[in-house]
Amino acid sequence: MVKICCIGAGYVGGPTMAVIAFKCPAIEVAVVDIAFARIAAWNSDQLPIYEPGLEDIVKQCRGKNLFFSTEVEKHVSEADIIFVSVNTPTKTRGLGAGKAADLTYWESAARMIADVSKNDKIVVEKSTVPVKTAEAIEKILMHNSKGVKYQILSNPEFLAEGTAIEDLFNPDRVLIGGRDTPDGQKAIQALKEVYAQWVPKDRIICTNLWSAELSKLAANAFLAQRISSVNAMSALCEATGADVTQVSHAVGKDTRIGPKFLNASVGFGGSCFQKDILNLVYICECNGLQEVASYWKQVIRVNDYQKNRFVNRVVSSMFNTVSGKKIAILGFAFKKDTGDTRETPAIDVCKGLLGDNAHLSIYDPQVTEDQIRKDLSMNKFDWDNPIHLQPMSPTVIKHLNVVWDVYEATKGAHGLCLLTEWDEFKTLNFKRIYDNMEKPAFVFDGRNTVNVQKLRDIGFIVYSIGKPLDGWLKDMPAVA
Numbered sequence: 001m002v003k004i005c006c007i008g009a010g011y012v013g014g015p016t017m018a019v020i021a022f023k024c025p026a027i028e029v030a031v032v033d034i035a036f037a038r039i040a041a042w043n044s045d046q047l048p049i050y051e052p053g054l055e056d057i058v059k060q061c062r063g064k065n066l067f068f069s070t071e072v073e074k075h076v077s078e079a080d081i082i083f084v085s086v087n088t089p090t091k092t093r094g095l096g097a098g099k100a101a102d103l104t105y106w107e108s109a110a111r112m113i114a115d116v117s118k119n120d121k122i123v124v125e126k127s128t129v130p131v132k133t134a135e136a137i138e139k140i141l142m143h144n145s146k147g148v149k150y151q152i153l154s155n156p157e158f159l160a161e162g163t164a165i166e167d168l169f170n171p172d173r174v175l176i177g178g179r180d181t182p183d184g185q186k187a188i189q190a191l192k193e194v195y196a197q198w199v200p201k202d203r204i205i206c207t208n209l210w211s212a213e214l215s216k217l218a219a220n221a222f223l224a225q226r227i228s229s230v231n232a233m234s235a236l237c238e239a240t241g242a243d244v245t246q247v248s249h250a251v252g253k254d255t256r257i258g259p260k261f262l263n264a265s266v267g268f269g270g271s272c273f274q275k276d277i278l279n280l281v282y283i284c285e286c287n288g289l290q291e292v293a294s295y296w297k298q299v300i301r302v303n304d305y306q307k308n309r310f311v312n313r314v315v316s317s318m319f320n321t322v323s324g325k326k327i328a329i330l331g332f333a334f335k336k337d338t339g340d341t342r343e344t345p346a347i348d349v350c351k352g353l354l355g356d357n358a359h360l361s362i363y364d365p366q367v368t369e370d371q372i373r374k375d376l377s378m379n380k381f382d383w384d385n386p387i388h389l390q391p392m393s394p395t396v397i398k399h400l401n402v403v404w405d406v407y408e409a410t411k412g413a414h415g416l417c418l419l420t421e422w423d424e425f426k427t428l429n430f431k432r433i434y435d436n437m438e439k440p441a442f443v444f445d446g447r448n449t450v451n452v453q454k455l456r457d458i459g460f461i462v463y464s465i466g467k468p469l470d471g472w473l474k475d476m477p478a479v480a
Ligand code: NAD
Pocket: 007, 008, 009, 010, 011, 012, 013, 032, 033, 034, 035, 038, 072, 085, 086, 087, 088, 105, 106, 108, 109, 126, 127, 128, 129, 157, 158, 159, 160, 161, 271, 272
């Protein structure tokens, strides 16, 4: 029986290994982590992450050929294939701070592998890493090996949160990079056989190590670039009376462009896009490619602009002040069908409104109050460094309310901001919401989720990203 061990039981390690175990009953999969609470949650009825379809698979495999454990060294030493799926956040201090990937967790995992391994291993980079990381890992392993041989493979993960299981069951492609040596090719073949249990062979792409590493950063940069492009257009739509939904529909009909990933929004969030683009920018700068670096940096700038623009629109529409006004925030997660809040645009929007002295009432079906309070206390990039938590100011504590019901969140509010496209927001009783709000009642839709005309008919003043502006909003000062 082939034994797989995955270091890192997070958003990638957990679902990916659950699917491998589910699809390959002849493989024993151990997912290990140093975070005791996380492993305890994986072994409980309350999994540590919310992902549609995940619970079912875990329940079917757990205890049979899928194990979650904190005995990291034991499982690593027993495994034939070791996936490393630890976090690779943006560095918050030192050389490259604010851009470069922090490989501390990766390096410590590699050193531990070298320490405990007694037989030859295939080590698979599952985390997203800077191009050429495999070379560094190889050096650490080789210089510390006690006669053990290692093959390093790059096998980046392309799943998106909220659709992780669907993406893993039916991936557009699986990418495996390895050395062009007989042993390297043998290792690629071994990993290919695992995926070939359920992925059609023509969707398993094999490349050299550096292409695989770089393709992951490139894919995320291309995806984020599309969102920033349509978001940049949304600003122009608002200025001209064009409708961004109509524009992206027309643009996406060109088969060379395609319709996906063209939804204008309050900005992209999530743990990957910003981090990976900043990392790409840093790599370009290190290679003396300033023009290329500034091209990709602009994708982040437009994203920050979009979030600021949204906050400015809220404040300027409401007579240029939200001081003391209750504003309901509907949705805090960075997208629907996940409880993940890493880099969610809601953080910037809430901080912007709190900065203008608004009183917020926040509702999200999957995010806890504790998480929201933590997120609003953290500095940029600090979600992976909880020790840097700043105490929340007493004013912010007083002005922040987290509730478990949309109607309570919106009761007595002057405005509501819709920041995550949860399906349940499509069927809200907006008449009831309107009746219980202060007048004029404002809706600011950051996800193009509501039916603008219906809401205007009820009496709301509605702003929806990139849509023709309400007469009211046109009369308000321009938003930069
Ligand atoms: P995560 O923070 O959810 O999980 C990482 C886990 O690794 C944590 O539980 C942490 O405790 C554990 N860990 C860290 N160092 C360890 C060590 N030395 N030994 C054992 N466990 C250790 O992160 P994630 O979202 O799963 O992302 C992991 C990697 O995958 C990142 O490089 C990320 O860029 C990449 N990725 C993420 C996604 C996504 O949607 N989240 C998608 C594709 C790729």
